[in-house]
Structures are given as C-alpha cells and as structure tokens.
Amino acid sequence: MIARTRRWLASTVAALFPPRCALCERELPSLEVVCESCLRQLPSLGNFLCQRCGESIEEGLDLCLACGTKRQAVDRILCLGPYRGAWGDLVRGFKFDHDMAIGRWLGGRLADAVRESGLMGRLDAVTYVPMTHRDRRRRGFNQAQVLARAITRATQLPLMSTLTKSRPTELQAGLPAQDRRINLQGAFRPVPCSYGRVLLVDDIYTTGSTVEECARTLKRGGVESVVAITVARA
Numbered sequence: 001m002i003a004r005t006r007r008w009l010a011s012t013v014a015a016l017f018p019p020r021c022a023l024c025e026r027e028l029p030s031l032e033v034v035c036e037s038c039l040r041q042l043p044s045l046g047n048f049l050c051q052r053c054g055e056s057i058e059e060g061l062d063l064c065l066a067c068g069t070k071r072q073a074v075d076r077i078l079c080l081g082p083y084r085g086a087w088g089d090l091v092r093g094f095k096f097d098h099d100m101a102i103g104r105w106l107g108g109r110l111a112d113a114v115r116e117s118g119l120m121g122r123l124d125a126v127t128y129v130p131m132t133h134r135d136r137r138r139r140g141f142n143q144a145q146v147l148a149r150a151i152t153r154a155t156q157l158p159l160m161s162t163l164t165k166s167r168p169t170e171l172q173a174g175l176p177a178q179d180r181r182i183n184l185q186g187a188f189r190p191v192p193c194s195y196g197r198v199l200l201v202d203d204i205y206t207t208g209s210t211v212e213e214c215a216r217t218l219k220r221g222g223v224e225s226v227v228a229i230t231v232a233r234a
Contacts, residue, residue, distance in 0.1 A: 022093055022102050023086055033105035034090075043081050045233060053077045053208070054233065072208075073215035076227045078113055079205050080106075083232035091203055091231050095143045103143065106231050107150020114155060114199065119227060124195040126152050127162040129202040129214055130188065134168065147231070148201040162198060162223070163214055164189045172210065180209035188214055190221025197225045206234040 021035040050064040128144035215226040
C-alpha cells in the first residue's frame with residue numbers, strides 16, 4: 001500500500017510539474033534526473049583500466065606505473081567516469097547548485113558500481129570524506145555524506161562516520177599534487193569503529209591526495225581495508 005501510494009504521488013507530481021533532464025533540459029515523463037538519451041551517452045573511463053586505481057592503461061597491463069611502484073593506503077579506487085563533460089556537469093549541479101535530486105541519483109549510480117564490482121561481500125560499512133563544521137555550515141551540506149547515504153539506502157550497508165576533519169585546509173582545486181598532499185597532512189582524525197572493511201565516498205578524484213590521507217588515517221584507527229569510490233575522475 002505504501003509503495004503504491006508513493007508511485008501515485010510521484011506520477012501526480014510529475015504530471016503537475018514535469019521534471020527536466022539535468023543535462024539537456026528535455027522534459028521527462030517521470031520523476032527522473034537524467035533522460036534515457038543522456039544516460040546512454042554518459043562517458044566511461046575507457047576499456048583498459050588499472051585494477052587498483054582505475055587509471056587508463058595500455059592493453060595487456062594490470063596496474064598503472066604508480067600503483068605498480070608505490071605502496072598506498074587505499075586498496076582500490078572506483079570512479080564512474082571522467083570529470084570533463086557530463087559527469088562534471090552533474091557533480092557541479094549537485095555540489096554548487098544544491099540540487100539534492102542529482103545527489104541522490106548519483107548516489108544510486110555509485111551503489112550500482114559497487115554491486116557490479118563484486119565488492120559487496122567484502123565491505124562492512126560505508127563512510128565518507130568529512131568537512132570541518134565551518135565549511136559544512138558555509139555550504140549547507142556535505143556532498144560526500146549525501147552520496148554515502150544514497151549508497152547505504154541502495155545496498156543496506158551501514159553508514160558510519162569514521163573520520164573527523166580536525167583543522168581547516170586550503171581548497172585542493174588549483175594546488176599542485178605535492179602541495180595537495182602537504183595541505184591535508186594531519187587534517188583528519190579517526191573515529192573508533194568496529195568495522196574492518198569500509199567504502200570511502202567522495203565526489204571527485206583528482207590526484208588521490210584526499211582519499212589517500214583519509215585511508216591512511218582510517219588504517220591508523222584500526223580499519224583493515226579501504227575501497228574509495230567517487231563520481232568523477234579529473
């Protein structure tokens with residue numbers, strides 16, 4: 001009965017206030033976010049990807065040069081697609097225009113990626129990259145937390161706040177890779193938890209400095225393995 005009522009309400013709202021595709025603005029027949037045409041055209045990262053970080057590599061290789069030569073705290077990284085283009089448009093619409101419908105939709109796509117990766121049986125909980133209280137008040141929400149909540153609703157994995165951000169940092173955008181790492185050193189603190197294998201959620205993966213520092217902090221706090229997932233890879 002509840003499900004039937006929700007479907008009726010959704011169809012009624014869609015009839016009175018027809019939604020539009022977040023990418024092409026075409027009118028949609030139901031309360032969706034992206035039309036079927038734009039959905040089919042969302043770009044992927046390529047056919048040959050590093051098995052650990054998802055970076056594009058040459059055919060026949062398993063790992064990129066960085067993953068093959070450096071020891072890193074993140075055990076695996078998943079991204080839906082490149083930041084340039086439609087995926088970036090969706091992230092910006094969610095993050096800067098505060099479109100929560102886009103955020104929930106993106107979270108659903110992240111949940112699909114987790115299931116398709118075969119990792120569901122190897123994850124105990126979902127967590128997210130934290131913000132300082134000041135930054136959260138300024139933006140009004142933590143975009144990584146919104147994505148994480150959508151993942152937990154779709155997968156039934158528990159959502160845990162396993163990290164805090166103990167000091168403000170400069171915006172990562174625009175900083176060189178080395179400065180990004182320095183900017184985040186010691187910025188996070190672990191929150192004790194009983195889960196050994198966690199999924200760490202963020203919106204964008206650029207140099208990997210943020211998820212790497214978070215993963216390092218989580219493992220110092222007792223977490224055994226960390227899989228990071230983001231919407232877009234810059």
